[in-house]
Amino acid sequence: MSDAVTVSTRDGVAVIRLDSPPVNGLGFAVRNGLHAALESVLSDDAVRALVVTGGGKMFCGGADIREFGQAPPPGTPHLPTVIDAIEASTKPVVAAIHGFALGGGLELALGCHLRVAATGTRVALPEVTLGIVPGAGGTQRLPRLIGVPAALDVIVTGKMVPAADAQALGILDAVVDGDVVEAAVREARRMIEGEVPIRRTSALDDRVSESRNAPEIFAAFRKKMARRARGFEAPFACVECVEAAANLPFAEGVAKERETFTKLLASDQSKAQRHAFFAERLVSKIADVPKDTPLLPIKTAAVIGCGTMGGGIAMNFANAGIPVKVFEVSQDALDKGVGLITKNYAATVTKGRLSQAQMDTRLGLISTTVSYDDVADADIVIEAVFEDMDLKKEVFAQLDTACKPDAILATNTSTLDVDEIASTTRRPDKVIGTHFFSPANVMKLMENVRGAESSAQTIATIMKLSKRIGKVGVLVGICDGFVGNRMLYAYRRQADFLLEEGALPHQIDKVIYDFGMPMGPYAMGDLAGLDVGWRIRQRQAATRPAHLRYSAVADRVCELGRFGQKTDAGWFRYEPGSRTPIPDPVVNELVLKVSAENGFARREIGDQEILERCMYPLVNEGAKILEEGLAQRASDIDVVWMYGYGFPRYRGGPMFWADLVGIKTIYEAMRRLHDAHGDYWLEPAPLLKRLAEQGKGFGDL
Ligand SMILES: NC(=O)c1ccc[n+]([C@@H]2O[C@H](COP(=O)([O-])OP(=O)(O)OC[C@H]3O[C@@H](n4cnc5c(N)ncnc54)[C@H](O)[C@@H]3O)[C@@H](O)[C@H]2O)c1
Structure with missing residues (x-):
């Protein structure tokens, strides 16, 4: 028929096969080919039934996302037309599914009269994860097939449903071992013989009628999802469409779905979420590290230092089934570290998210030592000792002697120069930074810090390892704070200045929370603990450049012995056992006092000003980082912020958000801020200036 769709005939049954590698995406060629194939076999009297299947790895990976929002719009036939034509067929149509049926692929299958899948298939x-609703009848057909509660769960979460579960729900009619097309042809023959009736999903009513005129079902579901879906438009739009499926005739429900789909497709949120999708895929591409770079095999690992970070890092290896040895200075320290790991796992078992057997297996993969000799065979060693250059250098010199020559030596430093650490070894090419985020067993981000001499092989191996242990690895360069914390600093700094000028902690936190971050800077400080930063600032006091503005407000909070949640008081106060921050008059008075002492006439500061003053310098710093070549691309910075700091995915990360705001707007605001406050950190990045003058954005780079 066409290259993208082929037709063969078996036993009076036409087998229409999507043949568009790699995922049989439903771009124009496939839709058109499918439609043409359908017309031809429907008018062919020798054909009595149809099987729709996919060639290669899967049935169908769904719509071609690149076509979304394309101008001019992609050509007809549109997918709903093709699916409607399939469903309307008077000859039986059976879907033969293997691998995956995702998005439009599943909608296509839902349009068929019967669904047979191979074992191992997932649908x-x-x-919703791209900020849209299914747009080819999915929100209307799925509830008719499996009922409203199950459909809500599948559509609103976007989760993968394994074949067995899909069969239990009623999405799939049969799951078979062996040749799925053969099995589908057999079913088609039974339908020809009238043993199995043609069942058109759109005509089903039993399952949806259970939830008709029952707004309470949907209200309860919205309430249940409210926290997880905070700020996102698409999950709520999905619920609306499913509610329409329950209450409206199919045609009206489809119209509602189409209208919602079209509206969301054009929304900033969907643009941002699609950007995030592509950004994540791009992150593993490194300009000077070819895709086929041979990797070092990682079969065993070692972690040096089993404190807050080391323990979490060791868990990551154990979770991925990689044996890991943890090294500490003393048996005491080891006992403490492993005790914490055990407690962490036990908590997950209590929550029902891990079985006791799984916990035992994982703990069994973690062994301990106080001797460097015992880490000699590790393929990778990650150092997570105290943040002290002399100590790290000493540890690396020891590791270099003890470890086999091709072992990778990585440091989890958050501020120190990886090159200086590497210089103490005879293998600087095998030294790299692996900057995990706290808690290391939970947070998905790994900033992989490339040293001047880190080899392509070392980089490629670490990027691959990140994925293997369930992390998102982003390659960054060496600078103070690397990408994430350097940008965070620019933002935190302005927040404290805003306090001096007129804002209060809860006001700033609310603005940042409402923007979509998991919490504001002050709740975050309380969670992380305020004392570590305070001690660092005390050490830096003597060398702090006099011309740089300095806010002492954070120090003053610590001087009261308020170190955050661990002391039940920090920027906020906490009821014993509670993590809910409560604004505290003590802190508010302190803020006012610091303002007065430093001669600030406090003024009313609006929410928009707070947002701009915090977020624009963060973006500005990102631009500097890009220009200095410390991140490969703006979208990598977005990934850092989404996975390391919970930047709302529906805003696409700070750099994508900046493009939406407009670079010119941000540049001009930075210039005004810099003029007004003279702070070095507010100096507009040259890249920002250039993009503003050219009318371009980070996305154009
Ligand atoms: N805590 C965080 O949020 C965070 C985040 C990212 C990176 N980091 C970095 O991770 C590293 C560790 O930080 P942490 O918070 O886990 O510190 P921590 O104090 O909790 O743990 C450090 C551990 O190292 C052990 N140790 C000290 N000297 C050692 C030696 N010579 N050999 C073996 N073990 C030794 C200590 O006994 C202690 O258990 C630091 O470089 C830090 O900057 C920390």
Whole structure:
């Protein structure tokens, strides 16, 4: 028929096969080919039934996302037209599914009269993760097939449903071992013989009628999802569409779905979420590290230092089934560290998210030592001792002697120069930074810090390892704070200045929370603990450049013995056992006092000003980082912020958000801020200036 769709005939049954590698995406060629194939076999009297299947790895990976929002719009036939034509067929149509049926792929299958899948198949409607609703009848057909509660769960989460579960729900009619097309042809023959009736999903009513005129079902579901979906438009739009499926005739429900789909597709949120999708895929591409760079095999690992970070890092290896040895200065320290790991796992078991057997297996993969000789065979060693250059150098010199020559030596330093650490070894090419985020067993981000001499092989191996242990690795360069914390600093700094000038902690936190961050800077400080930063600032006091503005407000909070949640008081106060920050008059008075002492006439500061003053310098710093070549691309910075700091995915990360705001707007605001406050950290990045003058954005780079 066409290259993208082929037709063969078996036993009076036409087998229409999507043949568009790699995922049989439903771009124009496939839709058009499918439609043409359908017309031809429907008018062919020798054909009595149809099987729709996919060639290669899967049935169908769904719509071609690149076509979304394309101008001019992609050509007809549109997917709903093709699916409607399939469903309307008077000859039986059976879907033969293997691998995946995702998004439009599953919608296509839902349009068939019967669904047969191979064992191991997974199905999903993941549109919600791209900020849209399924747009080819999925929100209307799925509830008719499996009922409202199950459909809500599948559509609103976008989760992968394994074949067995899909069969239990009623999405799939049969799951078979062996040749799925053969099995589908057999079913088609039974339908020809009238043993199995044609069942058109759109005509089903039993399952949806259970939830008709029952707004309480949907209200309860919205309430249940409210926290997880905070700020996102698409999950709520999905619920609306499913509610329409329950209450409206199919055609009206489809119209509602189409209208919602079109509206969301054009929304900033969907643009941001699609950007995030592509950004994540791009992150592993490194300009000077070819894709086929041979990797070092990682079969065993070692972690040096089993404190807050080391323990979490060791868990990551154990979780991925990689044996890991933890090294500490003393048996006491080891006992303490492993005790914490055990407690962490036990908590997950209590929550029902891990079985006791799994916990035992994982703990069994973690062994301990106080001797460097015992880490000699590790393929990778990650150092997580105290943040002290002399100590790290000493540890690396020891490791260099003890470890086999091709072992990678990585440091989890958050501020120190990886090159200086590497210089104490005879293998600087095998030294790299692996900057995990706290808690290291939970947070998905790994900033992989490339040293001047880190080899392509070392980089490629670490990037691959990140994925293997369930992390998102982003390659960054060496600078103070690397990408994430350097940008964070620019933002935190302005927040404290805003306090001096007129804002209060809860006001700033609310603005940042409402923007979509998991919490504001002050709640975050209380969570992380305020004393560590305070001690660092005390050490730096003597060398702090006099011309730089300095806010002492954070120091003053610490001087009261308020170190955050661990002391039940920090920027906020906490009821014993509670993590809910409560604004505290003591701190508010302190803020006012610091303002007065430093001669600030406090003024009313609006929410918009707070947002701009915090977020624009963060973006500005990102621009400096890009220009200095410390991140490969703006979208990598977005990934750092989404995975390391919970930057709302529906804003696409700070750099994407900046493009939406407009670079010119941000540049001009930075210039005004810099003029007004003279702070070095507010100096507009040259890249920002250039983009503003050219009318371009980070996305154009
Ligand atoms: N805590 C965080 O949020 C965070 C985040 C990212 C990176 N980091 C970095 O991770 C590293 C560790 O930080 P942490 O918070 O886990 O510190 P920590 O104080 O909790 O743990 C450090 C551990 O190292 C051990 N240690 C000290 N000297 C050692 C030696 N010579 N050999 C073996 N073990 C030794 C200590 O006994 C202690 O258990 C630091 O470089 C830090 O900057 C920390």
